[in-house]
Amino acid sequence: MKLKLINLILVLCSIFIVSCNDPAIPDTPNNNNNNDTVEEVDNSSNIVSDKVIFTVPENIESDKAFTLYFAPKKDSPLYDYKGDIYVHAGIVDESGWKHVPADWNTNIEQCKMTKVEDNKWKLEFSPTIRQWFKADNSEIIVKIGIVIRNEDGSKKGIEADTFLPVKDTKFVFKPIIEKSLPEGMEMGLNIKDSKLTFVLYDKDNNGNYYKDAYLIGNFNDWKINDNYRMFRDNNKGLWWISIDKTSDIIEYQYNLINEDKTVKVADPYSTMVLMPEDHYIPASTYPNMPEYPSQTTGAVSYINLSKQEYNWRYSNNFKAVDKDNLLIYELLIRDFTDEGTIKAVKNNLDYIANLGVNAIELMPVQEFDGNDSWGYNPCFYFALDKAYGTDDDYKDFIDECHKRGIAVIFDIVYNHATKNFPYASLYWDSTKQKPSSNNPWFNVDAPHPYSVFVDFNHESKLVKDFFERNLNYLIDNYKIDGLRFDLSKGFTQRHSNESNVNNYDEQRVAILSSYYNSFKDKHKNTYAILEHFAEYREEKELAEKGFMLWRNMNHQFAEAAMGYSKNSSFESMDAEKSGMPKASLVSFIESHDEERIAFKQKEYAIPYLKNSVSNSYERLKMLAAFELLDRGPKMIWQFQELGYDLSIEQGGRTGKKTSYLSKKDEKNRKDLYNTYKKLIEIRKNIFKSGYDMPYWDVSKEDWNRARFIQLSANNKNYYLIANFGTEQNRSFDLNGSNNWTELITEKVLNGKHIELEPNKFVIYRSN
Numbered sequence: 001m002k003l004k005l006i007n008l009i010l011v012l013c014s015i016f017i018v019s020c021n022d023p024a025i026p027d028t029p030n031n032n033n034n035n036d037t038v039e040e041v042d043n044s045s046n047i048v049s050d051k052v053i054f055t056v057p058e059n060i061e062s063d064k065a066f067t068l069y070f071a072p073k074k075d076s077p078l079y080d081y082k083g084d085i086y087v088h089a090g091i092v093d094e095s096g097w098k099h100v101p102a103d104w105n106t107n108i109e110q111c112k113m114t115k116v117e118d119n120k121w122k123l124e125f126s127p128t129i130r131q132w133f134k135a136d137n138s139e140i141i142v143k144i145g146i147v148i149r150n151e152d153g154s155k156k157g158i159e160a161d162t163f164l165p166v167k168d169t170k171f172v173f174k175p176i177i178e179k180s181l182p183e184g185m186e187m188g189l190n191i192k193d194s195k196l197t198f199v200l201y202d203k204d205n206n207g208n209y210y211k212d213a214y215l216i217g218n219f220n221d222w223k224i225n226d227n228y229r230m231f232r233d234n235n236k237g238l239w240w241i242s243i244d245k246t247s248d249i250i251e252y253q254y255n256l257i258n259e260d261k262t263v264k265v266a267d268p269y270s271t272m273v274l275m276p277e278d279h280y281i282p283a284s285t286y287p288n289m290p291e292y293p294s295q296t297t298g299a300v301s302y303i304n305l306s307k308q309e310y311n312w313r314y315s316n317n318f319k320a321v322d323k324d325n326l327l328i329y330e331l332l333i334r335d336f337t338d339e340g341t342i343k344a345v346k347n348n349l350d351y352i353a354n355l356g357v358n359a360i361e362l363m364p365v366q367e368f369d370g371n372d373s374w375g376y377n378p379c380f381y382f383a384l385d386k387a388y389g390t391d392d393d394y395k396d397f398i399d400e401c402h403k404r405g406i407a408v409i410f411d412i413v414y415n416h417a418t419k420n421f422p423y424a425s426l427y428w429d430s431t432k433q434k435p436s437s438n439n440p441w442f443n444v445d446a447p448h449p450y451s452v453f454v455d456f457n458h459e460s461k462l463v464k465d466f467f468e469r470n471l472n473y474l475i476d477n478y479k480i481d482g483l484r485f486d487l488s489k490g491f492t493q494r495h496s497n498e499s500n501v502n503n504y505d506e507q508r509v510a511i512l513s514s515y516y517n518s519f520k521d522k523h524k525n526t527y528a529i530l531e532h533f534a535e536y537r538e539e540k541e542l543a544e545k546g547f548m549l550w551r552n553m554n555h556q557f558a559e560a561a562m563g564y565s566k567n568s569s570f571e572s573m574d575a576e577k578s579g580m581p582k583a584s585l586v587s588f589i590e591s592h593d594e595e596r597i598a599f600k601q602k603e604y605a606i607p608y609l610k611n612s613v614s615n616s617y618e619r620l621k622m623l624a625a626f627e628l629l630d631r632g633p634k635m636i637w638q639f640q641e642l643g644y645d646l647s648i649e650q651g652g653r654t655g656k657k658t659s660y661l662s663k664k665d666e667k668n669r670k671d672l673y674n675t676y677k678k679l680i681e682i683r684k685n686i687f688k689s690g691y692d693m694p695y696w697d698v699s700k701e702d703w704n705r706a707r708f709i710q711l712s713a714n715n716k717n718y719y720l721i722a723n724f725g726t727e728q729n730r731s732f733d734l735n736g737s738n739n740w741t742e743l744i745t746e747k748v749l750n751g752k753h754i755e756l757e758p759n760k761f762v763i764y765r766s767n
Contacts, residue, residue, distance in 0.1 A: 188269025
């Protein structure tokens with residue numbers, strides 16, 4: 001009788017709570033879609049069918065008890081389950097799950113469900129939800145997450161996570177205090193005298209905004225406090241507050257509140273952020289790193305107001321070389337040394353400097369998700385990632401580069417950000433795993449086919465203002481000499497697909513030009529490089545505005561490296577021969593994105609090259625000569641000069657790779673390095689002043705003759721000649737002088753005629 005009564009009460013009071021997938025919550029045990037369907041309450045008969053998860057009472061409140069019921073369907077892994085069932089639960093906000101009583105695979109009595117009858121279990125959250133989770137009275141609770149599992153977590157009652165709305169009875173909305181932002185303030189943290197003013201924009205596409213906002217941090221124990229309630233300047237669409245400086249160390253977040261959600265975000269303009277995963281960064285990389293505050297969740301803004309300004313020794317008067325003589329060395333800090341730090345790269349700068357390059361391009365260093373990455377998953381733009389070292393470590397590296405005559409270029413990722421970027425979190429659709437349609441910074445879906453993560457709307461003035469400020473900040477604060485824009489083809493709102501994304505796009509040209517114009521007057525010598533790969537008309541227009549563009553020659557040079565003449569022409573490498581403005585193409589035979597030529601040669605070359613180490617390295621030297629003795633800016637990928645024969649796919653495409661610095665003294669690699677060094681020296685002597693390049697015979701048809709480049713400079717003639725064949729000598733007659741010096745071997749040639757052996761190259765200079 002008692003059991004029947006319970007069932008009757010449940011029939012009258014229960015309601016199915018819809019489970020939905022929320023990939024924005026990083027710590028949820030599962031993020032698959034839930035395809036379970038549930039019938040609604042039949043009010044005419046007061047019967048609920050196919051109940052899975054429901055609560056009594058139906059509407060739960062933060063400071064009252066409730067009972068959670070679980071009644072699995074027949075296709076559930078927990079249907080007719082005979083063992084124990086547990087609830088994995090947490091209070092949920094936009095930064096994740098918190099106050100979870102136990103780890104996923106830890107079973108505690110508090111989370112153990114009680115069996116009511118066959119295929120029906122319950123768990124009481126008492127005396128109140130807040131107390132059950134041990135949450136502070138100042139914490140706002142609007143949602144809890146639920147996963148129902150067996151003892152070892154191998155079976156789940158519902159595959160997707162379930163989220164239950166909660167009414168917080170402790171928090172009461174108060175009328176917003178309207179107050180104009182003081183003059184001279186900008187977004188982020190403003191420091192003036194002993195006052196700190198914090199400013200956050202939050203007006204959405206529809207003109208709406210959060211109902212309340214608080215500044216929380218180490219100055220108020222991370223709790224909602226009316227003394228730190230922010231003012232609203234609705235004319236400017238922002239929240240702001242000024243507080244007195246009471247400490248040199250400021251850690252803070254913005255806590256924004258609506259009835260149905262709360263979101264805690266760090267300052268989008270933070271110059272340093274603390275992350276929960278920071279404790280994995282070793283002290284040798286980042287000594288005395290501030291400890292992540294246990295009282296909060298998500299990214300935390302951090303500033304030390306007493307920190308001394310960096311003392312630049314060499315950078316204030318540094319001047320980078322002109323574009324025509326630019327020779328870039330691209331590297332990934334993580335993989336260049338065993339330590340994987342910016343300090344370790346600095347300690348090996350002489351290795352790079354001795355090669356003769358005059359610029360280093362760092363793969364992305366702006367704060368990215370996690371500690372192990374290529375960096376193309378940015379979440380903060382004004383902070384450099386701590387996984388590589390301290391802010392002063394980066395500046396010390398740049399200063400030491402400038403001391404050696406080496407410019408520094410940052411690879412920047414403005415096409416997209418991750419969900420952890422604060423402006424993405426402010427308006428995020430957890431159900432669809434995308435920005436909300438009212439997000440004023442981001443597109444719900446990228447209009448172009450190449451995007452990843454969350455796609456910026458570069459037509460938005462908010463986005464333009466943010467990135468124009470960021471560009472100038474990077475140049476001013478770090479004294480860098482150039483910027484390489486990743487995936488610049490995505491800077492458009494024009495809808496396209498794989499077949500037409502390369503077509504001329506005047507909107508894209510205008511957006512990129514606007515960014516360039518934002519810094520070129522103040523920083524007129526700063527390089528601006530695009531990873532673009534669009535149609536000729538668009539690339540030429542951008543080049544005429546001052547941009548340089550990547551020119552990928554990997555496929556052609558890889559074919560030549562493996563001994564295949566088809567598709568091996570080098571003709572498109574040269575800007576002027578391609579009809580582009582002078583020095584507008586940064587050509588390369590390897591970058592971080594391509595399979596390594598030495599690896600492809602080792603795996604797929606013709607037997608003559610694959611089965612002979614000496615032949616394969618001679619071919620690599622030959623390719624280096626044709627790359628480096630073409631005019632215009634060039635780029636070398638890290639360890640290309642050592643015959644980097646480790647596949648890009650080893651350990652996963654973006655997975656950590658072994659440093660090749662330990663291989664630099666191996667004979668063949670050392671010889672290749674020295675050849676690169678000699679070629680760069682020759683290049684600099686030729687291109688340092690006026691020069692001419694009358695002949696450029698590097699097509700497929702030249703394979704069976706001899707490929708050659710003729711140059712003239714300083715009243716001297718130069719010939720680069722190569723025999724790409726593998727069976728017979730090639731004859732070649734030099735024009736002009738009867739007296740020449742071969743610049744690699746320094747042997748003198750009396751006469752004009754040469755016989756070039758298979759797989760050999762020479763560089764002659766008239767005497």
